[in-house]
Amino acid sequence: MNASKPPQEGYASFGANKTWYRVTGDLQNGLTPLVILHGGPGCTYDTVDAFKDVAASGRAIIQFDHLGSGFSTRMVDKDPSFWTVELFLEELDNLLDHLRISQGYALLGHSWGGVLASEHAVLTPSGLRALIIANAPADMRTWEAETLRLREALPEEVRQVLIRHEQAGTLQSAESVQASQVYFERHVCRLRPWPEEVVQMFARGRCDSAMGGAAQRAEDFPLLGNLRDWSIVERLSRIQIPTLLISGRYDEATPTVVKPYLENIPDIRWALFESSSHMPHVEERVACMGTVVSFLDECL
Template sequence: MYSITEGYAPFQQYQTWYRVCGDLHNGRTPLVVAHGGPGCTHDYVDAFRDIARGGRAVIHYDQLGNGRSTHLPEQGPDFWRVPLFLAELDNLLAHLGISRNYALLGQSWGGMLTAEHAVLRPEGLKAIIIANSPASMALWLQAAARLRAGLPPEVQRCLQEHEAAGTLNSDAYRQATQVFYQRHVCRLTPWPEEVTRTFAAMDADPTVYHAMNGPTEFHVIGTMKDWSIIDRLAQIQVPTLLISGRYDEAAPEVVQPFKDQIAGAEWVIFEQSSHMPHVEERDACMRTVESFLDRQPTVL
């Protein structure tokens, strides 16, 4: 088994909660896990702690505004920008003393953050895993529209009617969005407890999600709506693994630029998964990540 340590990293005048599974200083390159959203919590990506069983420490953290980290519901959209979360990540790495040797896995928005971090070429970054992430929000929205067009006609009508009326908090609209989520976010029935825990936390404080994304996965009106990293991807020079699911809302066309622009990038598509292979095909996903890290000469 492995040890578990929890703590808080002071960040500006705030606190970033983190948890370390395993020994950070046993000589092996630790894996840092960045959750999605923006506005989720670490809970739904908790499965990656399985990797610690093999002796590689795994660090989860709740990004600012989420989970057990400092919440700031009074902050407006201009506060919630990519540089804030890049600074928070750098601060956490320094706090843990691993800035010179670490691997980074980001899921969904966390993968976007991972790419933003990697293009800066930090000295200690040894490898990255970008899981279920878009290379641009324009591609994400195009894919979302295509997938949404495949929903039952009555579901599509419900979504359109409530979006036109501005009644996005209605039970009917929530039920209609759940049809999309069940197909393209997590196909397990029922959802694992850690996934429902994250969604409950987002419902309790949707500040970050609403500011950066918007009300739903396919109705993006927040500060990230024009985001793209495609023209910067060639700057990434560390070993890269791409992960997606066959039914993923991060459809192949939104992942393809990572494959095209990052030299040597590997891409694994999980055939029974949507947006969460780490829970939908948990064992296979963990083996894939572990194997990738173990094969890299840059990773101890």
């Protein structure tokens, strides 16, 4: 990577809307670039900002805010039916075309971004060279069941607070937020204190997917309601490219959650980070980046 080359930011027109993106590194150096898909839905690129470290290996990194989030066009008046997986797949294809990399790229998706990355991969686009699925579900019903199981393992007094505020619809109260923090510190990010990007993620209030009922989460970001019955398990065998699965020992994306990827994608390997939960790219940053670089160097 040309260390003197500053990151390049811009917008890709997407119909009447715009997708904000940032490129770290040189897209013209002959190495396959890596496109990063952030989580949520409703989070922003900076929750996975750490992956820009991969550019130190010489490979360009593209990060962007999904439509409706961050620096991309924000829309608060759309009908819930507007927010679909197909919309975000179209946005991704549009960005790849805008950057002129659709004939050769790798993809990394974290959490909801992993859902989107896997949906893109099962379409077998000719330019997709490698796939990294980080801390993501393959089936939303399984994800829901596992996060509820993890919540049941919280201290009894914490569980009762969460149940009381969920029933009352007061999940934003100070008491409820404090109780939710117990879950987040176990299963989302185990670092103390939290890095700034994690603090900001929760300050924005749109990424706390494990707490609260489905109705509340769907109100916060309608796509979550549309994804409630989503599953890709039966389509995963279509992915024939090298794939890396990332998860943490204490992850809300438990082994049960990620198991379908391991069982159904033919060319897949699993990196389990022993000191991490849902954000190994933050919790074990150096090791996670090294794993990603090694995988890409091996298969590209």
